[in-house]
Amino acid sequence: MNKNNRTYSLEIVQQPQRARMCGFGDKDRRNITPAPVLKLVAKTKEGRIVTGDALCRQAFMVNADLWLEDEVTERNLVLISSIASTKSPTRAFTYMSEPHASVDHGDHGGERGYVTDPTPIQFAPPRTSVITFPYQNHGSWAQREYNSQQYPIKIEPDQQVDRGGRRYEGSGRGPIDEYEFYHYGEPSDWENLSTPNLVGQTTVGGQSAPDLDGRTTHIWFAFNMLSIRTEGVFKLRFTLCDVMQMKGPPSTMDTKDATNVTSGKNEREEDSFSDDDVAVHSLRFKRKKIDAKEAAQGQAGGVSVNGTAGTVPGAGAGAGGKGSGLYLDTIRRYMLDFDFEKVCSVSLSNLNVYACLVCGKYFQGRGTTSHAYFHSLHENHHVYINLNTLKIYILPDSYEVTDSSLDDIKYVLDPRFTHAQVKALDKNSTQSFDLNRKPYIPGFIGLNNIKANDYVNVVIQVLAHIPHIRDFFMLQKFDDKSELVKRFGTLVRKIWNPSAFKGQVSPHELLQEISNASNRQFKLTEQSDPLAFLSWFLNTLHKDLGGTRKKDSSIIYSSFQGELSIETQPIDPKAVKGADLMFNSDNAITKTKSPFLFLALELPPPPLFHDELEKNIIPQIPLTTILSKYDGKTLQESVADLKKFQITRLPNYIILHIKRFSKNSFAKEKNPTIVTFPIKNLSMAEFVANPEKEKVLGLQYDLLANITHEGDPSVPGTTSYKVHLQHRAKEQWYQIQDLFVEEINAQMIFLSESYIQVWERKTPN
Numbered sequence: 001m002n003k004n005n006r007t008y009s010l011e012i013v014q015q016p017q018r019a020r021m022c023g024f025g026d027k028d029r030r031n032i033t034p035a036p037v038l039k040l041v042a043k044t045k046e047g048r049i050v051t052g053d054a055l056c057r058q059a060f061m062v063n064a065d066l067w068l069e070d071e072v073t074e075r076n077l078v079l080i081s082s083i084a085s086t087k088s089p090t091r092a093f094t095y096m097s098e099p100h101a102s103v104d105h106g107d108h109g110g111e112r113g114y115v116t117d118p119t120p121i122q123f124a125p126p127r128t129s130v131i132t133f134p135y136q137n138h139g140s141w142a143q144r145e146y147n148s149q150q151y152p153i154k155i156e157p158d159q160q161v162d163r164g165g166r167r168y169e170g171s172g173r174g175p176i177d178e179y180e181f182y183h184y185g186e187p188s189d190w191e192n193l194s195t196p197n198l199v200g201q202t203t204v205g206g207q208s209a210p211d212l213d214g215r216t217t218h219i220w221f222a223f224n225m226l227s228i229r230t231e232g233v234f235k236l237r238f239t240l241c242d243v244m245q246m247k248g249p250p251s252t253m254d255t256k257d258a259t260n261v262t263s264g265k266n267e268r269e270e271d272s273f274s275d276d277d278v279a280v281h282s283l284r285f286k287r288k289k290i291d292a293k294e295a296a297q298g299q300a301g302g303v304s305v306n307g308t309a310g311t312v313p314g315a316g317a318g319a320g321g322k323g324s325g326l327y328l329d330t331i332r333r334y335m336l337d338f339d340f341e342k343v344c345s346v347s348l349s350n351l352n353v354y355a356c357l358v359c360g361k362y363f364q365g366r367g368t369t370s371h372a373y374f375h376s377l378h379e380n381h382h383v384y385i386n387l388n389t390l391k392i393y394i395l396p397d398s399y400e401v402t403d404s405s406l407d408d409i410k411y412v413l414d415p416r417f418t419h420a421q422v423k424a425l426d427k428n429s430t431q432s433f434d435l436n437r438k439p440y441i442p443g444f445i446g447l448n449n450i451k452a453n454d455y456v457n458v459v460i461q462v463l464a465h466i467p468h469i470r471d472f473f474m475l476q477k478f479d480d481k482s483e484l485v486k487r488f489g490t491l492v493r494k495i496w497n498p499s500a501f502k503g504q505v506s507p508h509e510l511l512q513e514i515s516n517a518s519n520r521q522f523k524l525t526e527q528s529d530p531l532a533f534l535s536w537f538l539n540t541l542h543k544d545l546g547g548t549r550k551k552d553s554s555i556i557y558s559s560f561q562g563e564l565s566i567e568t569q570p571i572d573p574k575a576v577k578g579a580d581l582m583f584n585s586d587n588a589i590t591k592t593k594s595p596f597l598f599l600a601l602e603l604p605p606p607p608l609f610h611d612e613l614e615k616n617i618i619p620q621i622p623l624t625t626i627l628s629k630y631d632g633k634t635l636q637e638s639v640a641d642l643k644k645f646q647i648t649r650l651p652n653y654i655i656l657h658i659k660r661f662s663k664n665s666f667a668k669e670k671n672p673t674i675v676t677f678p679i680k681n682l683s684m685a686e687f688v689a690n691p692e693k694e695k696v697l698g699l700q701y702d703l704l705a706n707i708t709h710e711g712d713p714s715v716p717g718t719t720s721y722k723v724h725l726q727h728r729a730k731e732q733w734y735q736i737q738d739l740f741v742e743e744i745n746a747q748m749i750f751l752s753e754s755y756i757q758v759w760e761r762k763t764p765n
Contacts, residue, residue: 006050010062010221010240011039019228031200031327032226038062038238040206040219051217060206062221063239066198066228071235077194078230198236201225327382327394328403334435335360338413339448339494339506342387346371354384354393357409362387366398373398390414412501415493417474425496426467429729432498440503443496444727446739448506453524454738456514458723459534460507461736462705462758464492465725466653468559482544487513504739530707530721531598531657531756538597551595560597563649565632565689567591569642581635581642593648598655598756601626603671623677626658630687648689654701656757660709667714676750679703682759701759708752724749 002008014037040060042050066075206219221238228234337360343350344364352365354372358381363372366384376382376395383401385392390410392401431439443465447457463469473489474496487510494505511524517540522533538556547554551561568590569583583589603626606619628634632646660671682701685691691699704726711719722737724744735744 005045007043007045008240009041009043010238011041012238013037013039016226016236031224032228032236035222035224036064036226036236036238037223038221040221040240049216055208055219060219060221061203061241062206063203063241064198064223064226064236065202065239067235067237069233069235071237075197075230075232075234078197079194195229197229198226199229200227328401328405330381331357331383331406331409332359333409333501336409336412336501337506338387339508341509341512344371353387355387355413356381357383357385357392366393366395368396385409385413387413408499411499412497414490415497415499417493417496419475422471422474425470426728429727430498432500432503434503435501438503440500441727441734441741442498442500444725444734444736444741445495445500446504446736446741447495448504448508449738450506450508450511451525452527453507453511454721455528455530455533456511456522456524457507457738458707458721458736459530459537460488460491460510461495461723461725462707462756464495465705466559466758466760468555468652470496472555482517484510484513484517484540485544488541527716527719529661534655534756535597556597559653560651560655561595562647562651562654564594564596564630565591565646565648566594567644571637571640571642581637583635583642583644598657599627599630600657600659601629602659603673603675606671606673618672618674620674620676623656623675623682626675627684627687632687632689646689647684647687650684650688650694650697650699650761652761653704654684654759654761656759658754658757660753660755661713670709670713670753672753674751675754677703677754677757679746679749681762696764698761698763700762702762703749703757704760705756705758706749706752706754707756709755710753721755722752724752 014034016032016034016036019032040055042055044050067073068075201223204221204223206221208217209220210217223236226236336355336357338355340362341350342353343362344353345361347364349364353362354364354366355362356372356375356379359379361375363375363384364370366372372384373396376384382394382396383392384395390413392403392406392409393399394401425443428442432442433439447460449457470492473492476489478485478489491505491507491510494500508524514537515523518536522528522536538560542554542556545554545556547557550557552558567583569587572584572587601623604619604621629636630645630647632644634644636643636645658675660673662669662671680702682703683699684701685695685699688694688699706724708722708724709719710722713719720737722735724733724735726733733744733746733749735742
């Protein structure tokens with residue numbers, strides 16, 4: 001094309017290669033991949049390239065139409081009669097015949113608005129053999145013969161036009177109906193009815209964008225919405241037009257080089273055929289695993305995909321890179337949430353579930369009758385990930401995509417850590433950022449409270465920060481274990497994920513399994529006791545991990561199990577009432593050893609009356625005082641026995657339960673006594689039967705986690721639980737309540753009403 005002493009041509013920088021037969025439904029679309037991308041090349045007479053900055057004032061458009069690979073026969077129309085009779089996708093279709101072997105350029109007397117040069121119809125509506133005219137004409141356009149190089153005829157009011165043996169008068173017709181239909185042949189001959197074969201956005205406007213070098217700007221044209229209805233091997237022809245120069249009917253800037261379409265290949269400079277043939281397969285072609293690199297082959301040049309310099313506007317992933325033509329540009333990471341239970345949103349089935357990476361919904365299967373398949377057709381969402389295998393597929397074509405740009409999605413769905421990464425967790429103080437660039441600290445993120453599951457949240461937070469438990473569930477694979485073990489391990493890894501899409505995690509999936517495994521004893525909709533849940537959860541994990549009664553038979557027992565020596569003697573009925581409790585040397589004393597997972601500590605009853613100075617409004621007691629229950633000297637009275645307790649073997653982690661709640665005939669009561677304790681170096685020497693033996697492993701403990709209770713248990717809906725955890729690398733304590741994470745001074749921790757504490761054993765230097 002020549003204009004203003006410049007030569008214009010089209011360079012196809014991304015060649016189309018394949019497509020799937022889209023069918024004839026109104027919503028059927030199977031886009032050609034990779035999407036064709038063209039670049040406008042403008043040169044001066046001296047051969048100097050004119051950049052896109054100097055062309056922005058001109059409005060360029062490119063039209064695409066369909067031809068056979070011989071570049072001689074066009075295939076823009078397919079007969080409707082062949083569609084109706086075609087029952088098999090492999091049966092040949094009948095295309096619109098060409099009734100004229102040559103083109104009559106015609107002379108219209110220089111009428112204004114006419115194009116006398118033979119120019120193909122680029123911007124007219126799709127050519128069909130059914131022409132619709134309004135019954136009252138105020139000037140319109142009528143299509144010429146099929147395959148004509150000329151544009152539709154301008155019809156003025158009261159003008160008569162010969163249309164293949166039928167005449168149409170521009171006005172003066174009676175209103176038989178709102179529209180009347182005219183056919184080239186006899187009205188009863190419906191065999192020639194046709195529909196467009198190339199559907200979609202066949203005409204696109206140019207947009208200015210820099211090239212890959214980031215220095216040169218060009219005009220780009222991207223066709224990312226083209227589909228082909230029939231099976232075969234085709235080529236696309238692209239024709240360049242300058243719409244700023246159009247007067248009357250649309251025309252190209254220069255038509256002097258146009259040749260008859262029926263005589264052979266069009267040689268005009270503004271026309272370009274795709275170099276590669278577009279192979280269109282029927283629905284029965286053999287499914288094939290296509291690597292994204294393979295899909296990107298055949299591209300000349302290439303454009304970045306991530307929206308930075310060099311991106312072709314509107315081309316998306318089809319504009320180059322590994323995700324070319326695979327709809328990867330439609331993925332919306334901010335819509336993805338893999339924390340919910342993996343069940344189909346339609347059938348509620350948990351078998352073979354896929355997540356749509358466009359809207360985030362879960363659907364079952366990917367076969368032609370599956371919910372995911374129908375969702376891809378109805379919503380035009382094409383990228384899905386199998387929630388079990390982590391494989392990503394394009395639907396409805398059902399081929400797998402392997403692309404490293406999708407690894408972040410797989411990592412969010414199922415984070416995995418190496419031994420080196422796990423070892424560095426307590427040494428790393430670096431913040432991470434979510435998709436919205438909001439900072440968060442891996443390991444110290446909130447858990448969503450769906451309704452009343454805060455009692456579960458605090459227990460999960462504690463277990464996820466016990467190094468032995470955390471490291472085990474982050475490194476091991478549990479393919480042969482129970483669903484409860486799998487979901488807990490996944491949740492622990494998500495809590496410590498440094499590449500999360502959002503700075504919070506929902507325990508919904510684990511909560512559902514907890515409810516099922518406990519026979520609905522612990523539900524996410526009803527408040528419960530975190531100690532009761534912790535006891536059930538640890539014992540269930542121990543059993544599901546293959547643990548037995550033996551010591552160290554699972555990670556649960558090796559971390560929390562200790563041993564107590566218990567001396568028991570029945571209460572002497574002859575003892576003086578009110579006398580000090582003590583063992584009677586005349587009676588037998590029963591000695592037993594019993595393993596334990598946590599130690600229960602009783603609080604003294606609060607005073608009924610307060611003194612004048614109000615010192616005892618909130619009573620306080622040291623932790624070592626209530627631990628004296630296990631010194632082997634203090635007697636504990638039960639219903640009919642006297643008992644002494646002493647620790648014979650200390651565990652690596654001691655769980656202390658401070659008993660605050662009691663029940664009477666009317667309501668549940670809470671003891672508000674504050675327990676004071678050191679943050680570090682709690683000595684257990686006076687509570688151990690053989691301190692010298694235990695000294696080798698360590699007799700001192702540091703506080704690891706502290707669960708507190710707030711509210712009145714007698715008033716439903718007022719209770720809540722919080723947990724205090726320490727960031728080891730920063731030596732900073734955090735208070736976490738559901739989604740709220742905030743720093744707290746270590747000196748303020750003991751002021752809360754502690755309910756459950758976890759202490760970590762210090763190994764001697």
